[in-house]
Amino acid sequence: MGRDPFVVALSPLRAGAECKVVRSGRLESALVADVDCRVPAGAEAVAEVVVLAFDGGVSVSGTVSSAWEGECRRCLAHLEGPLVAPVREIFRRGGGPDEGTYPMTEDQLNLREMVLDGLFAALPVLPLCREGCLGLCPICGADRNVSPCECRRDEVDPRWSALDVLREK
Numbered sequence: 737m738g739r740d741p742f743v744v745a746l747s748p749l750r751a752g753a754e755c756k757v758v759r760s761g762r763l764e765s766a767l768v769a770d771v772d773c774r775v776p777a778g779a780e781a782v783a784e785v786v787v788l789a790f791d792g793g794v795s796v797s798g799t800v801s802s803a804w805e806g807e808c809r810r811c812l813a814h815l816e817g818p819l820v821a822p823v824r825e826i827f828r829r830g831g832g833p834d835e836g837t838y839p840m841t842e843d844q845l846n847l848r849e850m851v852l853d854g855l856f857a858a859l860p861v862l863p864l865c866r867e868g869c870l871g872l873c874p875i876c877g878a879d880r881n882v883s884p885c886e887c888r889r890d891e892v893d894p895r896w897s898a899l900d901v902l903r904e905k
């Protein structure tokens with residue numbers, strides 16, 4: 737295994753000192769938020785941050801970015817685009833997820849977990865090709881964005897069937 741591109745050596749940093757750090761590397765495996773949305777395996781992830789040292793740790797703030805891809809939640813069209821997430825985290829010797837920080841050693845830290853967490857949190861929850869996407873017809877499967885089909889919506893939508901029942905009474 738080669739050197740981890742997300743490792744940052746800290747030896748020249750004294751408390752109060754800050755430095756700009758840019759690190760990038762390819763992700764070995766995909767980051768999957770759900771079936772519709774992911775950072776694909778092999779994507780290049782970039783961290784552009786300022787590392788500020790304090791006694792016992794550092795704060796890391798800036799952005800992490802990558803590319804994401806997925807399918808429109810309504811019409812299943814392929815989607816892709818840039819993913820940029822702000823990060824503001826603390827790395828501490830003896831730190832860890834229990835206290836909401838990331839661990840580090842005396843003279844180095846690894847940004848990888850923070851990069852993955854930041855990208856994961858930034859993935860779209862409801863990916864849509866566009867705000868007003870009409871989606872696929874649940875009966876015939878036609879893409880309603882391309883052509884309206886003849887299917888009657890009220891035959892499948894349970895809310896409308898409930899209204900029909902009321903009407904019959």
Ligand SMILES: [Zn+2]
Binds near residue numbers: 808809813865869
């Ligand atoms: Zn769509």
Ligand SMILES: [Zn+2]
Binds near residue numbers: 874
């Ligand atoms: Zn239809």
